[in-house]
Amino acid sequence: MTDRPLSMEADTPPGAPGRTLVLGIGNILWADEGFGVRAVETLHRDYAFPDDAVTVMDGGTQGLYLVQDVRAADNLLVFDAIDCGREPGALMVVRGDEVPRFRGCRALSLHQTGFQDVLSAADLLGGAPTRLTLIGVQAGDLETWGGSLTGAVRARLDEAVRLALAELAAWGVASTRRAVPLRGPSQALVGHGIDLASYEAVPRPLADPAEGGG
Numbered sequence: 196m197t198d199r200p201l202s203m204e205a206d207t208p209p210g211a212p213g214r215t216l217v218l219g220i221g222n223i224l225w226a227d228e229g230f231g232v233r234a235v236e237t238l239h240r241d242y243a244f245p246d247d248a249v250t251v252m253d254g255g256t257q258g259l260y261l262v263q264d265v266r267a268a269d270n271l272l273v274f275d276a277i278d279c280g281r282e283p284g285a286l287m288v289v290r291g292d293e294v295p296r297f298r299g300c301r302a303l304s305l306h307q308t309g310f311q312d313v314l315s316a317a318d319l320l321g322g323a324p325t326r327l328t329l330i331g332v333q334a335g336d337l338e339t340w341g342g343s344l345t346g347a348v349r350a351r352l353d354e355a356v357r358l359a360l361a362e363l364a365a366w367g368v369a370s371t372r373r374a375v376p377l378r379g380p381s382q383a384l385v386g387h388g389i390d391l392a393s394y395e396a397v398p399r400p401l402a403d404p405a406e407g408g409g
Contacts, residue, residue: 212367213248213269213325217359218261220254220275220310223389226342227276227283227334233344233391234274234330234355239384240377242360242370249368253385261313266322270366272359273327275310276334276348283335284347288358294329328362330355343395 219235222228232253239251250268254261265271273294279287294314317323332355335345343349360370377383383390 212246214267215244215246215249215270215272215363215366215368216264216268216324217249217251217272217363218254218264218274219252220256220261220273222256223343223385223394224341226336226339227332227345227348228337229344230276230332230334230348230352230355231274232385233349234332234352234359236384236391237352238356238359240382241356241373243373244368244370246369251384259313259316262316262320265313265317265324266320268324270326270363270368271324271328272362273310273329274355274359275329275331276337277331279331279333281333282347283333283345284351285333286351286355286358287329287331287333288362289329289331291327294327326366330358330362343391 217235217238219231219233221231223232232255235251235253244251250264252264254264277287279285281287294311314323314327332348332351335347336342344352363370378392380388380390380393383393385391388394
């Protein structure tokens with residue numbers, strides 16, 4: 196089985212990019228389920244968006260609390276861990292109308308509320324994004340409480356970010372690589388000392404760096 200990204204194409208509407216939300220969702224306390232949060236954290240660390248209309252957000256496990264943010268976006272790019280029965284670390288890109296219909300994979304995050312429900316609620320309220328892309332990774336470990344990303348999934352963070360930047364560029368959304376990456380909890384997108392570096396500095400059940408980093 197190849198880990199080449201699966202791409203489901205959708206037409207890109209013409210015109211200005213509009214308001215863009217880049218959202219990472221997941222629970223960092225359950226190993227690979229934290230992929231979405233760590234991917235958006237990596238994007239924020241290494242890249243800046245000069246346009247005030249671009250928001251980069253750690254959505255965590257907020258569920259339906261994200262509906263208003265989704266409604267406000269013309270363009271929505273989501274990072275998330277998914278379960279498609281592929282090799283751990285396999286990346287998938289799903290676009291447009293295929294995202295809410297994407298039944299071949301099971302979304303893992305947002306626990307009580309699947310992200311498809313968030314999209315449905317936004318649509319019912321009259322504010323679904325015009326452009327929508329999901330960048331997902333096949334999770335490996337979902338059982339280790341307090342564990343970090345497994346090696347196979349963590350190794351795909353930079354590639355996931357590259358896929359996101361290419362998608363945003365296709366939408367007309369410009370980005371700039373930071374001359375100096377943001378470092379330390381005070382500059383991290385994920386606050387309260389649970390940014391990836393701080394989180395992995397604390398001993399956790401998953402102690403082998405080859406299996407989870409740290």
